[in-house]
Amino acid sequence: MIKHIEQTVSIIGFPVDLGAGRRGVDMGPSALRIAGLESKLKALGYKVEDTGDINIEIMERQKIINPKLKYLDEILKTSKKLAARIEKVLEQNKFPLCLGGDHSMALGTLAGIASYCRKNNLTLGVIWIDAHADMNTDETTPSGNIHGMPLAASMGLGHPELVDFYGFAPKLKPENCTIIAARSIDPEERINIKKLNPTVYTMSDVDKLGIHRIISRVLKQFKEKIDHIHVSFDVDSVDPNFAPGVGTPVPGGLNYREAHLLMESIAECGCMSSLGVAEVNPILDVKNNSAKFAADLIASSMGQRIL
Numbered sequence: 001m002i003k004h005i006e007q008t009v010s011i012i013g014f015p016v017d018l019g020a021g022r023r024g025v026d027m028g029p030s031a032l033r034i035a036g037l038e039s040k041l042k043a044l045g046y047k048v049e050d051t052g053d054i055n056i057e058i059m060e061r062q063k064i065i066n067p068k069l070k071y072l073d074e075i076l077k078t079s080k081k082l083a084a085r086i087e088k089v090l091e092q093n094k095f096p097l098c099l100g101g102d103h104s105m106a107l108g109t110l111a112g113i114a115s116y117c118r119k120n121n122l123t124l125g126v127i128w129i130d131a132h133a134d135m136n137t138d139e140t141t142p143s144g145n146i147h148g149m150p151l152a153a154s155m156g157l158g159h160p161e162l163v164d165f166y167g168f169a170p171k172l173k174p175e176n177c178t179i180i181a182a183r184s185i186d187p188e189e190r191i192n193i194k195k196l197n198p199t200v201y202t203m204s205d206v207d208k209l210g211i212h213r214i215i216s217r218v219l220k221q222f223k224e225k226i227d228h229i230h231v232s233f234d235v236d237s238v239d240p241n242f243a244p245g246v247g248t249p250v251p252g253g254l255n256y257r258e259a260h261l262l263m264e265s266i267a268e269c270g271c272m273s274s275l276g277v278a279e280v281n282p283i284l285d286v287k288n289n290s291a292k293f294a295a296d297l298i299a300s301s302m303g304q305r306i307l
């Protein structure tokens, strides 16, 4: 049984760049708002409430204590606020839309959602759309950037401070997790993926099978066993030709129509219960085009159609 949510979208901004190596993604929530996200959603018939941004201390006022888990303390502190806010939104039967910020945001979003699911006896499933797997740990990370770790941590692998964050673990079972559009995975991260064994559709799979067949298969499987489907959309899943303004651009991503078709298919399913959009980086962008594209993709995932 998929949980149905009232048609109020609650926007939560999480302007974090502490989990990323490159600066600029802290401006992501602004860029998405400026791209007209709210009016796009209102045009689809949703009520929209923007709850504003969660306050995050800037990098310049902090020190790196552990180079394998950079800015851990501030990330944990602010993610806790994010988790609490998203949980409250779900309790109000509204649809939470989290705007990042780097993908370390997922630590808080998944914790809040998983906590809500736990209390209401709902099975959580996650569709992770990303060029990366974000399944490093403090032991395998080449960079120490926490945005490369949230998915492993949420499934119970990693530093205890991340794994046990928000008081329980794991947040997500690997069999209820599917990664789509992966094409850049660190050598030791592969071992973590093999260990936990979520379903992974790489870009090679997208080439061979087509994005529609993949997402249809995933949604069909999820509908049978999942109560709450969360979509975690890293905009770097899209090819840099269409979205250059992202945290970590990797060539060979989803093209314009593949990205829209993926989102349109999610909308057709009518089964997405929460959405997070991460890694829009205005500093690398051209005239906010990547944020506009991301805002259009959000609209597609929430019901915008060609006809």
Ligand SMILES: [Mn+2]
Pocket: 103, 130, 131, 132, 134, 147, 234
């Ligand atoms: Mn990511």
